[in-house]
Amino acid sequence: MKAVQITAPNIVGMADVAMPQMGAGEVMVKIEYVGFCGSDLNTFLGRNPMVKLPVIPGHEVGAVIEAVGEGVPETLQPGMTVTLNPYTNCGKCAACRNGRVNACQYNETLGVQRSGVMAEYAVLPWQKIIPAEGISVRDCALIEPMSVGFHAVSRAAVDDNDTVMVIGCGMVGLGAVVRAALRGATVIAVDLDDEKLALAQRVGATHVINSAKENVHERIAELTAGLGADVVIEAVGHPSTYVMAVDEVAFTGRVVCIGYAKSEVAFQTKLFVQKELDIRGSRNAMPSDFRAVIRYMQSGAFPAEEFISRIIEPTQADEALNEWAEAPGKVFRILVKF
Ligand SMILES: [Zn+2]
Ligand SMILES: [Zn+2]
Known part of the structure; x- marks a missing residue:
């Protein structure tokens, strides 16, 4: 499948990567929109010490469920519009033991400490799939940064x-x-x-x-x-x-x-x-923050278009990131459409 990959500072392009395999308890999503986060821009500029290159960026996602593995709850069904919780938590560190999983000492955010999802498909544990009924798949890519x-x-x-x-x-x-x-x-x-x-x-x-x-x-x-x-x-x-x-x-x-x-x-x-x-x-976001953003967006009060500076093809990532680097104060979100 096609993916956007940052291979070295200031070098981004398309890569052909293996289709992810889905196991029990996992969900495969078809990625529709992925936003470039400020952390992705820093990675592109070679200024993100948490990232090892090459990396597939991306953790702000609007997607549709493609398939569900064995043992996934029935609340998740193919065809549903979703976003992803891009963080992990170890369950053992002090933050996890205090229930503050968003601040896990060993958190690995998609596209930062581990490979991201700026690609055609992704497979994640079902717990990381967040249904967003009544929100367009495009606007779903704005949920995670708002939730922060x-x-x-x-x-x-x-x-x-x-x-x-x-x-x-x-x-x-x-x-x-x-x-x-x-x-x-x-x-x-x-x-x-x-x-x-x-x-x-x-x-x-x-x-x-x-x-x-x-x-x-x-x-x-x-x-x-x-x-x-x-x-x-x-x-x-x-x-x-x-x-x-x-x-x-x-x-x-x-x-x-x-x-x-x-x-x-x-x-x-x-x-x-x-x-x-x-x-x-304040680090990342809790599931309750995601839910609050979704509820706000469902209310219809959110002027999504104002937050989207540009929607690009995956092949335009280079041009878009360079443009953003030149005027960082002028861009809200650049979305990549797959
Ligand atoms: Zn982000
Ligand atoms: Zn932890």
């Missing part, structure tokens, strides 16, 4: 009394905006790009701040009566936005970290103490 943003909001235990500042309005940050708004919070979205901020507003942000043009500290003070945000979600991964998160959070607030900073960050640690902060990491 949803998870950050549940890590922060956001409720309707909270003012939530979300720094970074890419796919994941906007997922956080959506979930915080669904929970009734007042949401302040921050980004450098006016188009992204307009979309943040459309999906639930109450206020937006363009950090390239406005003084973020003054605006946050103005919007929170000088108190700061109860919750700050960092969804950029830059040292300056990490520092901004700790500066703009209210006393006794919560900071949730999703972004991966590629260098060390210097903090005034007295702020952790004086403000008595809760600083919480």
Whole structure:
């Protein structure tokens, strides 16, 4: 079968790989759409230390069940539209023992620590198949990145009394905006790009701040009566936005970290103490986060087209990744159609 493969930094093309074999307890899916994640872009650019090349990228999937193996529950049937849970969990590490399987120490995400699914077919254990009734197979490819943003909001235990500042309005940050708004919070979205901020507003942000043009500290003070945000979600991964998160959070607030900073960050640690902060990491997503995204998308409120920058053929991966690398702030999701 055909697959997209990254063979070396800046080299991506088509590969012919063996059809996966389905065993008991497994499901074969026909892949229809796969989104390129930021982690796939980093792999392409040779900046993803977790990946060993060559690799088939891809873990954001819209697919249709092709066949089910022996012992698979009847709730999964051929023809159903599904997405995939692309993570694994070992069952033995501290995270797994605490039931927080999304943060398994030995997690292997599809297309990162193990071969991904940017290919015509894939076989996975039935537990990793997530039915998404009432959602188009195209939009299913957007569920996983949204669910990562949803998870950050549940890590922060956001409720309707909270003012939530979300720094970074890419796919994941906007997922956080959506979930915080669904929970009734007042949401302040921050980004450098006016188009992204307009979309943040459309999906639930109450206020937006363009950090390239406005003084973020003054605006946050103005919007929170000088108190700061109860919750700050960092969804950029830059040292300056990490520092901004700790500066703009209210006393006794919560900071949730999703972004991966590629260098060390210097903090005034007295702020952790004086403000008595809760600083919480947020990694991947739980099955409940996937379900919450699916429920939101089923409601019809999700403007999916706005999140899809481009749909390409598998053979156009090279061109699309180069284009994305040149304007990383301008692209939401590029979907590959199989
Ligand atoms: Zn991803
Ligand atoms: Zn584990």
